[in-house]
Amino acid sequence: xxxxxxPGLLCIVSGPSGSGKTTLCRAACExxxxxxxxxxxxxxxxxxxxxxxxxxxLSEADFLGRVEAGxxxxxASVFGRHYGTLKSEVLPRLARGQDVLMDLDVQGAALxxxxxxxxxxxxxxDVFLVPPTLDELRARLAGRHTDAPETQARRLAAALExxxxxxxxxxxxxxxxxxxxxxxFRSILAAERLRSRRRLGLPGYA
Amino acid sequence: xxxxxxPGLLCIVSGPSGSGKTTLCRAACExxxxxxxxxxxxxxxxxxxxxxxxxxxLSEADFLGRVEAGxxxxxASVFGRHYGTLKSEVLPRLARGQDVLMDLDVQGAALxxxxxxxxxxxxxxDVFLVPPTLDELRARLAGRHTDAPETQARRLAAALExxxxxxxxxxxxxxxxxxxxxxxFRSILAAERLRSRRRLGLPGYA
Numbered sequence: 001x002x003x004x005x006x007p008g009l010l011c012i013v014s015g016p017s018g019s020g021k022t023t024l025c026r027a028a029c030e031x032x033x034x035x036x037x038x039x040x041x042x043x044x045x046x047x048x049x050x051x052x053x054x055x056x057x058l059s060e061a062d063f064l065g066r067v068e069a070g071x072x073x074x075x076a077s078v079f080g081r082h083y084g085t086l087k088s089e090v091l092p093r094l095a096r097g098q099d100v101l102m103d104l105d106v107q108g109a110a111l112x113x114x115x116x117x118x119x120x121x122x123x124x125x126d127v128f129l130v131p132p133t134l135d136e137l138r139a140r141l142a143g144r145h146t147d148a149p150e151t152q153a154r155r156l157a158a159a160l161e162x163x164x165x166x167x168x169x170x171x172x173x174x175x176x177x178x179x180x181x182x183x184x185f186r187s188i189l190a191a192e193r194l195r196s197r198r199r200l201g202l203p204g205y206a
Numbered sequence: 207x208x209x210x211x212x213p214g215l216l217c218i219v220s221g222p223s224g225s226g227k228t229t230l231c232r233a234a235c236e237x238x239x240x241x242x243x244x245x246x247x248x249x250x251x252x253x254x255x256x257x258x259x260x261x262x263x264l265s266e267a268d269f270l271g272r273v274e275a276g277x278x279x280x281x282a283s284v285f286g287r288h289y290g291t292l293k294s295e296v297l298p299r300l301a302r303g304q305d306v307l308m309d310l311d312v313q314g315a316a317l318x319x320x321x322x323x324x325x326x327x328x329x330x331x332d333v334f335l336v337p338p339t340l341d342e343l344r345a346r347l348a349g350r351h352t353d354a355p356e357t358q359a360r361r362l363a364a365a366l367e368x369x370x371x372x373x374x375x376x377x378x379x380x381x382x383x384x385x386x387x388x389x390x391f392r393s394i395l396a397a398e399r400l401r402s403r404r405r406l407g408l409p410g411y412a
Contacts, residue, residue, distance in 0.1 A: 128402070133410030163411065172402045174410065184400060191397035194390060196334070196378045204339030204380065205369065 005203050007123045008098040009034075009192055010090060013185075014109045015129035016159035018140035020175060021103040024129060027182050028101055028189070037089045037102035040066075043081040056086065073120070074104070074111035083108070094123045099189065106165045113168070125192050127185065128169035132176065137163075211409050213329045214304040215240075215398055216296060219391075220315045221335035222365035224346035226381060227309040230335060233388050234307055234395070243295045243308035246272075249287040262292065279326070280310070280317035289314070300329045305395065312371045319374070331398050333391065334375035338382065343369075 015021040029036040040056040042063050051057045058066070063082045067075055073091075075084025085108070090100050100123075104112065109126055131137040141155050166172045171188055175181050192198070221227040235242040246262040248269050257263045264272070269288045273281055279297075281290025291314070296306050306329075310318065315332055337343040347361050372378045377394055381387050398404070 130408065131410075136410070160411075163408070166405075166408065167402050169402050171397070171400045172405055172408075173400060174408070184396065187393045187396035188400060190390065190393035191377070194377045194379055194394060196373050196375050199373075199378055202336065202369070202372065202378075202380070204337075204342070205366075 005200050006097060006193060006198055007119060008094040008096065008100060009125060009189060009198075010094055010112070010120060010123035011099065011101045011189065011192075012109045012112055012124070012126040013101065013103045013129055014106050014126065014162070014165075014169065015103075016131070016137065016141075016162045017155070018137070018143070018159075019129045019131060020178070020181070021129050023178070024181055024185055025101040025103050027178070028185055034099035034101050034189075035089075035093050037085060037100050039083055039102070039104075040072075040075075040086055041081060041083045043083075058082075073115070074108050076105075076107050076111070078105070078107075085112075091119065094119060106162050106168075110168065122198055125171070125188070126169045127171040127173055127188060128166040129173045129175055129181070130163055130166060132174050211406050212303060212399060212404055213325060214300040214302065214306060215331060215395060215404075216300055216318070216326060216329035217305065217307045217395065217398075218315045218318055218330070218332040219307065219309045219335055220312050220332065220368070220371075220375065221309075222337070222343065222347075222368045223361070224343070224349070224365075225335045225337055226384070226387070227335050229384070230387055230391055231307040231309050233384070234391055240305035240307050240395075241295075241299050243291060243306050245289055245308070245310075246278075246281075246292055247287060247289045249289075264288075279321070280314050282311075282313050282317070284311070284313075291318075297325065300325060312368050312374075316374070328404055331377070331394070332375045333377040333379055333394060334372040335379045335381055335387070336369055336372060338380050 013021045013025050026036055028034060038052065038056055040058050040063065042058055042060050045051065045057050066072060071086055072084040073087050075082060085102060093100050112124065113126060115121065131140055137159060138156060141159060142152060173181060173184060219227045219231050232242050234240060244258065244262055246264050246269065248264055248266050251257065251263050272278060277292055278290040279293050281288060291308060299306050318330065319332065321327065337346055343365060344362060347365060348358060379387060379390060
């Protein structure tokens with residue numbers, strides 16, 4: 001995938017909780033050459049999580065120092081915890097022509113979409129993944145948690161607020177089976193590699 | 207393919223003479239639901255050509271009357287002959303959710319790209335198909351004709367002038383084998399059906 005004619009793709013996938021965005025990104029990287037970008041966070045590691053696989057777990061001081069040093073592509077705070085994507089996860093790979101996939105919330109996705117860096121803009125695309133129906137969304141949110149009704153209602157309201165932002169994304173995937181979603185996601189990546197705006201020239205005509 | 211949520215795609219393929227654009231469009235329609243849009247022309251029918259398959263062969267008076275009546279999506283003159291795409295070939299199909307594929311020269315493609323009609327804009331995408339190298343382009347142009355050297359040079363110059371316009375197209379396909387080209391073209395069509403800008407809403411959330 002190393003090519004001076006195409007940078008790698010920087011593909012952001014967003015979707016409400018339970019949409020399967022992380023699974024989709026990781027599945028698309030499996031057995032291929034694309035890289036799944038691991039976010040950094042200051043939240044505590046949970047049982048079963050692995051540093052460097054699930055997140056880069058950083059101390060608050062380390063995170064803020066890296067923000068100060070301009071090491072983040074995007075970063076944001078959610079409920080007092082910091083989350084962000086380190087440039088080192090992304091930029092060297094794009095420059096080598098490698099694709100980088102990541103799941104981000106709508107806030108992070110908007111920051112990357114507005115990024116001024118030319119290499120990021122040329123590489124960028126984004127996909128919104130959404131459960132096929134409102135009933136399915138409800139079922140997935142309920143399936144993950146055993147919450148009080150008012151907590152469930154709050155969770156659903158938050159998900160619907162995120163879903164309302166699908167038109168900001170270049171692609172919208174109403175999810176189907178995991179295999180169908182992966183097929184369609186791969187078609188998007190294959191097509192995006194052929195976009196003229198990413199092409200730096202016609203090598204055979206130089 | 208009938209869907210009120212997505213209009214059909216209107217996919218224009220351009221490329222120099224010998225690029226295989228007609229073959230690619232027709233192959234993508236075979237056995238599927240997409241429609242290959244047949245152009246209208248005032249040029250004389252050639253041996254082996256079939257009216258309605260290769261072109262809609264019209265008299266000059268008929269063609270110009272239809273231009274006057276606003277029946278063309280695009281039309282242009284090349285060496286005194288008129289060529290154009292009848293709206294009736296395209297618009298009713300898009301409205302039903304059917305994909306329409308057509309090959310056009312760079313002039314026709316530019317006219318469709320600038321088309322003001324909202325249904326056309328929402329359905330539109332375009333692909334430039336180009337032989338992989340300059341040597342291959344030369345070979346294909348020579349293979350088709352047994353012309354004098356100066357005619358060949360003129361043909362090559364015209365092809366290079368067309369090829370210089372690849373950045374106007376959303377996608378650029380450097381052609382490979384016929385099968386690989388068709389695969390990549392199908393990925394483009396599959397991806398384009400998922401573009402948010404074509405989507406009129408989220409049906410499961412209405």
